[in-house]
Amino acid sequence: MEKKKFKEQVETIREAFGYINRFRNETFVIKINSSLITHPSFPILIADLVLLHRMGIRIILVPGAKQRINEILDTYNIGYEFVKGIRITQPEAVPFIKMASFDVSNKVMTLLAENNTNAIIGNWVKARSIGVRNGTDYKFSGIVDSIKTDIIMKILDERMVPIFPNIGWSATGKPYNISSNELAMSISKELNAAKLFFLTDFGGIPADRFKLTPDTVVTGEGIISQLTVEQAGSLIDQNPSQVRGITMELLSLGYNACRGNVRRVHIVDGRAEGMLLKEIFSNRGFGTMIYSNQHENIRKMTYNDIPFVMSIMEDAIDEDILVSRSPDSLKEKLDDFVVYEVDGTIHGCGALHRYPGKTAEVAGSAVDSSYTNLGTGKKILSYLIETATKAKIKKVFVLTTQSSDWFQSIGFKEGKIEDLPAERKKTYNKKRKSRVLIYTISKARRGKIIGSE
Numbered sequence: 354m355e356k357k358k359f360k361e362q363v364e365t366i367r368e369a370f371g372y373i374n375r376f377r378n379e380t381f382v383i384k385i386n387s388s389l390i391t392h393p394s395f396p397i398l399i400a401d402l403v404l405l406h407r408m409g410i411r412i413i414l415v416p417g418a419k420q421r422i423n424e425i426l427d428t429y430n431i432g433y434e435f436v437k438g439i440r441i442t443q444p445e446a447v448p449f450i451k452m453a454s455f456d457v458s459n460k461v462m463t464l465l466a467e468n469n470t471n472a473i474i475g476n477w478v479k480a481r482s483i484g485v486r487n488g489t490d491y492k493f494s495g496i497v498d499s500i501k502t503d504i505i506m507k508i509l510d511e512r513m514v515p516i517f518p519n520i521g522w523s524a525t526g527k528p529y530n531i532s533s534n535e536l537a538m539s540i541s542k543e544l545n546a547a548k549l550f551f552l553t554d555f556g557g558i559p560a561d562r563f564k565l566t567p568d569t570v571v572t573g574e575g576i577i578s579q580l581t582v583e584q585a586g587s588l589i590d591q592n593p594s595q596v597r598g599i600t601m602e603l604l605s606l607g608y609n610a611c612r613g614n615v616r617r618v619h620i621v622d623g624r625a626e627g628m629l630l631k632e633i634f635s636n637r638g639f640g641t642m643i644y645s646n647q648h649e650n651i652r653k654m655t656y657n658d659i660p661f662v663m664s665i666m667e668d669a670i671d672e673d674i675l676v677s678r679s680p681d682s683l684k685e686k687l688d689d690f691v692v693y694e695v696d697g698t699i700h701g702c703g704a705l706h707r708y709p710g711k712t713a714e715v716a717g718s719a720v721d722s723s724y725t726n727l728g729t730g731k732k733i734l735s736y737l738i739e740t741a742t743k744a745k746i747k748k749v750f751v752l753t754t755q756s757s758d759w760f761q762s763i764g765f766k767e768g769k770i771e772d773l774p775a776e777r778k779k780t781y782n783k784k785r786k787s788r789v790l791i792y793t794i795s796k797a798r799r800g801k802i803i804g805s806e
């Protein structure tokens with residue numbers, strides 16, 4: 354087998370094992386779009402959820418019921434309308450909405466039973482009326498007041514899967530129709546979930562609907578790949594005209610969840626077979642992920658990281674893009690290197706070597722092939738420039754043979770060998786003929802993310 358392919362397969366197995374250990378006993382809240390429940394691939398999706406459950410992940414399911422509610426209301430000739438995406442729930446619709454909501458929950462429970470998995474449907478949500486907003490009375494539509502987390506914890510401890518219908522009850526037992534998207538977000542926050550999933554029938558958030566900031570990472574398929582919580586916040590602020598769309602609703606809920614204690618929110622296509630597993634067990638996601646801090650993945654390199662960093666650099670060294678380095682030379686410069694780690698696996702590296710005269714060199718930047726074009730390289734470089742800025746360094750240079758366009762796209766400018774510090778001039782490899790590029794850290798640039806200028 355081709356060396357590169359073999360290496361990739363081994364990486365995938367390592368990643369999967371890493372994730373199994375990492376997520377055991379963590380809570381995942383999974384909102385399932387109502388249209389998925391009648392999709393031909395739904396039994397496979399449930400089988401995948403069962404796999405996660407068997408691995409020791411604490412799964413909570415929130416099946417959406419919109420489609421089923423519409424069907425039942427249509428069957429019984431009960432009219433309905435939506436205002437700003439929220440259903441106005443007339444009193445006569447309430448028993449039918451409860452019927453539809455428990456019907457979808459039952460369907461999910463039946464499929465779990467077919468997979469030998471214990472599940473339970475319950476009345477664990479306290480709700481209150483939305484009331485009248487801007488002159489619209491939403492009648493029996495409600496919002497989540499609180500979740501009976503103590504009961505849910507016990508159910509999860511018993512290795513059962515709680516299923517939440519989209520109904521909440523007032524203190525006096527009055528039922529309210531609540532949004533299952535909001536419900537999933539509230540549960541994930543209350544239970545400090547590691548992940549909140551919105552399994553949709555359209556995939557992640559399409560980039561073409563939004564005015565994006567320059568540092569937003571978009572996949573080849575036109576999906577916003579990942580957003581820090583700050584980026585998600587500015588996207589919401591800058592796109593008010595989108596406010597009623599489902600993508601904006603999920604973006605806002607994801608933002609809200611991450612501002613709580615939820616570590617990551619994933620918006621993925623639930624129709625595509627295996628998509629959920631891919632999203633969890635390969636750290637390159639396929640939908641949109643919202644997470645809390647862009648630098649949380651960057652940390653100093655440790656001695657134990659050296660073999661993995663060597664492996665990431667290997668291809669670029671083979672192609673003569675990077676200078677070959679030995680484990681000992683990396684060990685000597687341990688403090689200069691940082692690594693980009695996602696869920697326990699290293700995907701990128703870079704170093705900042707300091708020289709006298711407020712000058713530093715960026716070197717050894719590399720990103721593994723499964724993680725390129727996701728903004729990883731820029732994040733590492735941005736981190737190194739921030740480190741240089743904090744150390745009051747004025748000039749950062751890089752010597753590069755084949756990546757000058759990349760550095761220039763980020764703000765580096767052409768320089769000369771004469772611009773290098775004396776010590777570095779001596780070690781400049783004349784045969785290699787690397788280009789010199791320079792990034793000047795002006796006061797105005799401090800604090801800015803590279804690429805956003």
Ligand SMILES: CC(C)(COP(=O)(O)OP(=O)(O)OC[C@H]1O[C@@H](n2cnc3c(N)ncnc32)[C@H](O)[C@@H]1OP(=O)(O)O)[C@@H](O)C(=O)NCCC(=O)NCCS
Pocket residue numbers: 669674675717718719720721724725726727728729730731732752753754755756757758759
């Ligand atoms: C260069 C490298 C670090 C970029 O990492 P990355 O995480 O893919 O980069 P980002 O996602 O931040 O940026 C991707 C963008 O840079 C472009 N790009 C990547 N490598 C490039 C190169 N060598 N020259 C020009 N543009 C490049 C991509 O096409 C993409 O462009 P787009 O945003 O217009 O689609 C990575 O490709 C790598 O490891 N290359 C081999 C080692 C190397 O060249 N290191 C530099 C040391 S001198």
